[in-house]
Amino acid sequence: MALSDLLAVPNSLESRDRRSVLHPMTDLVRHDREGPLVIDHGEGVRVYDDTGRAYIEGVSGLWSISLGFGQERLVKAAAEQMAKLSSYHMFRFKSHEPGIELAEKLLALAPSPMSKVFFANSGSEAADSAMKLVWYYNNAIGRPEKKKIIGRIGGYHGVTIASGSLTGLARNHTDFDLPIARVLHTDCPHFWRYGLPGESEEAFATRLADNLEKMILAEGPETVAAFFAEPVMGSGGVIVPPATYFDKIQAVLKKYDVLFVVDEVICGFGRLGDLFGCNTFNLKPDIMTMAKGLSSGYLPISAVMISEPIWQACLSESSKIGVFGHGFTYSGHPVCAAVALETLAIYEDLDIVARVRRMAPVLQDGMAALADHPLVGETRGLGLVGALEIVKDKAKKESFPPAANIGLYIERRCQEHGVILRALGDALTIAPPLIVEKADIHEILRVVAVALDETLDHVRREGLM
């Protein structure tokens, strides 16, 4: 097409092909039939579609937009940094003030002693980098056999080849030829779903820690390098670990000298009512990954924090090889770093952790009040994240057949009523921006209650229940 033809095309959404994007994590057949919801702008906890209709963003986009939309201070921080130093890298002895200041700040906030910060652009890249650092570390200290990495069924760490392998969800593996070798998955810590009849939470936690130990022994402890976990699993359906779980898991890791990598991509920066999930569950990581809330999702930036022994290994390997051969063009991008710094400053000014603690009971108690609904098998959550598990039979904890697409159905009903939520399988998840007000949480819960009733009508009409 000639430039003149292109310019002749009217500049409106109506004239555009809304199906030209290959949409991530989407039922593509349905998408091709129906097209996307086009979001035009946002303010506070609300977004507005291209017809002007408002929705409460009940999952903060992808659990990321913690400070809501249109935060003027973040817009200003980005604009000022863009004008001063729009872009620069951190390769070959170069750096810049926002990158240095952000690393320093993160180290000061770290829940247990950390030594250095490596910057990347996404949670997936952070997990990939952490995996590479684990391998690099074991090569540096003369343990070339100790390379296997254990994730968990239901865990989510991203979608790149390495982080996607670590993710423990079939939908992210099937026909992508994942997982790669050297990546294993241990149990999902979902007590309601996998606890045995009569088993206590503590006994369930003991059984899972025993299973992890059996896996390490079966593989050979000299081959197992690291264990990755989210404090509360997000994309696996908001799974809060059972009491004593992480204490017992950490004891096993220590026993076999297995590194602990904590993925704080969702939990970090206040979501659970602590600055990090590590604070909530008393985790002592060797490596931490973070993203999303780091910049309130405004610009892509992620970070990997490493402990002193891993830093020392990086030093010795790079002196042997001549260079630390890892890094991205946009590692620590100055505009992203400036926005992240301002995000952290706003969290401090708002005392975001205290705010989440104040609002958490409104959400958690409100969800618990829906537990008697015939479709709700379990309500669960912590801080400002939660989920309702939709089931066909509460007593038997039986799910609807996947083909019934109940999760998607109820998600759509919520959207029809002006609340964007996300169903992961049949778990309807709620994770509003951390600046959410009580009235917004009440509105989200009111809509969920209406959507539950409508979904009940639907499954009865369709003979699914």
Ligand SMILES: Cc1ncc(COP(=O)(O)O)c(C=O)c1O
């Ligand atoms: C816990 C966790 N880790 C890693 C990722 C991957 O992040 P990204 O999508 O930025 O690659 C996600 C994304 O949802 C996540 O929830």
